[in-house]
Amino acid sequence: MTITILGRQPAIGLAELESLYGSDHVRPVGDSAAFIDYPIDFARLGGSVKAGKVLTILETTNPQKVFDYCRRALPEHLGYIPEGKLKLGASLYGLSMPVPKINANVLSLKKVAREAGRSARAIPNTELALSSAQTYHNQLISALGLELIMIRDGNSTILAQATHVQNINEYTERDRERPKRDTRVGMLPPKLAQTIINLAAKDKKDGTVLDPFCGTGVVLMEASLMGYRAYGTDIEERMIRYSRDNMNWLFEKYLRTGAVYYETADATDHIWRQPIDVVACEGYLGTPFASEPPDAPLKDTIQTCNLITKKFLRNIHGQLAPGARLCVAVPAWFVRGRIHHLPFLDDIAAVGYTRVEFKHASTSDLTYHRDDQIVGRELLVLTKN
Numbered sequence: 001m002t003i004t005i006l007g008r009q010p011a012i013g014l015a016e017l018e019s020l021y022g023s024d025h026v027r028p029v030g031d032s033a034a035f036i037d038y039p040i041d042f043a044r045l046g047g048s049v050k051a052g053k054v055l056t057i058l059e060t061t062n063p064q065k066v067f068d069y070c071r072r073a074l075p076e077h078l079g080y081i082p083e084g085k086l087k088l089g090a091s092l093y094g095l096s097m098p099v100p101k102i103n104a105n106v107l108s109l110k111k112v113a114r115e116a117g118r119s120a121r122a123i124p125n126t127e128l129a130l131s132s133a134q135t136y137h138n139q140l141i142s143a144l145g146l147e148l149i150m151i152r153d154g155n156s157t158i159l160a161q162a163t164h165v166q167n168i169n170e171y172t173e174r175d176r177e178r179p180k181r182d183t184r185v186g187m188l189p190p191k192l193a194q195t196i197i198n199l200a201a202k203d204k205k206d207g208t209v210l211d212p213f214c215g216t217g218v219v220l221m222e223a224s225l226m227g228y229r230a231y232g233t234d235i236e237e238r239m240i241r242y243s244r245d246n247m248n249w250l251f252e253k254y255l256r257t258g259a260v261y262y263e264t265a266d267a268t269d270h271i272w273r274q275p276i277d278v279v280a281c282e283g284y285l286g287t288p289f290a291s292e293p294p295d296a297p298l299k300d301t302i303q304t305c306n307l308i309t310k311k312f313l314r315n316i317h318g319q320l321a322p323g324a325r326l327c328v329a330v331p332a333w334f335v336r337g338r339i340h341h342l343p344f345l346d347d348i349a350a351v352g353y354t355r356v357e358f359k360h361a362s363t364s365d366l367t368y369h370r371d372d373q374i375v376g377r378e379l380l381v382l383t384k385n
Contacts, residue, residue: 013047207277
């Protein structure tokens with residue numbers, strides 16, 4: 001049994017897991033984790049920051065009792081860890097304990113390891129849970145690493161060992177070191193691009209991913225890393241050049257080769273090459289407001305984005321097979337305490353689509369947004385009627 005630790009917006013991570021593995025194989029645990037009883041490909045997940053194997057479930061929600069259990073069980077567990085200096089850490093989710101007490105308990109585990117003849121280093125907490133950066137940089141998922149994950153599940157505590165963590169170095173590299181970036185057309189994070197693809201792909205593990213608004217090629221890059229063929233179109237020739245440069249960098253850095261096709265095209269009237277297996281994109285986001293805009297510019301931007309998105313969806317509708325699935329990140333504006341959505345979403349059936357409903361996540365929670373942002377990205381997951 002695998003347990004995943006979800007990212008900053010857990011609903012998005014849950015929807016991603018459900019899309020890939022099915023609702024029957026996913027069970028939310030508290031506010032920050034999920035059980036998966038299905039083999040996962042962690043590297044392709046954008047909405048889960050860690051994963052671990054379940055060691056046991058304890059009938060207590062007292063973290064001190066969990067640490068006491070760990071001290072008793074550690075000597076036997078050390079027999080499964082190769083010789084060398086052990087790295088020890090602990091992360092608590094849904095449980096409460098002062099951070100200094102967590103660190104004292106981890107030091108007590110270090111003492112147990114030393115008494116068993118093992119050299120060990122304790123990784124100190126600054127919060128209840130170690131960040132993914134701490135887990136990654138301290139090699140806690142290596143053969144000599146042991147991060148104990150404690151997650152409250154109702155009246156019980158799941159005890160797991162971290163086995164996977166997001167490679168923050170590679171995400172940063174693909175985000176900031178690719179040769180072409182353009183803040184004017186948005187800066188789609190690679191992790192979010194992964195999630196958009198996963199929400200659109202459902203059970204499709206290969207084929208062609210089409211991004212009709214490819215911009216600088218972030219979706220194309222992540223699709224290629226997942227093993228898909230990439231197909232990017234954009235209305236600006238400059239964006240096609242940027243995508244090509246970034247893809248060439250990706251192939252040189254990460255992949256030897258890959259199948260990718262580009263076209264300069266207007267997504268509102270273009271006829272794409274067939275077959276189209278997966279449609280995953282960030283649509284037109286409009287004016288990148290740095291502060292809350294007055295009502296008139298906001299209204300104009302909403303109307304423009306609404307028109308372009310509707311025309312795109314109507315155009316591609318006839319080019320998709322019945323039941324085809326799309327994920328389009330569309331803008332949502334956080335202005336003066338209110339969220340402004342694209343108006344046509346109130347009657348999506350009139351455009352020829354049904355919005356996908358998830359068992360474990362509400363569609364109202366599928367908007368990627370940070371507190372300091374005016375424009376968020378609403379993840380619109382659709383099937384063609």
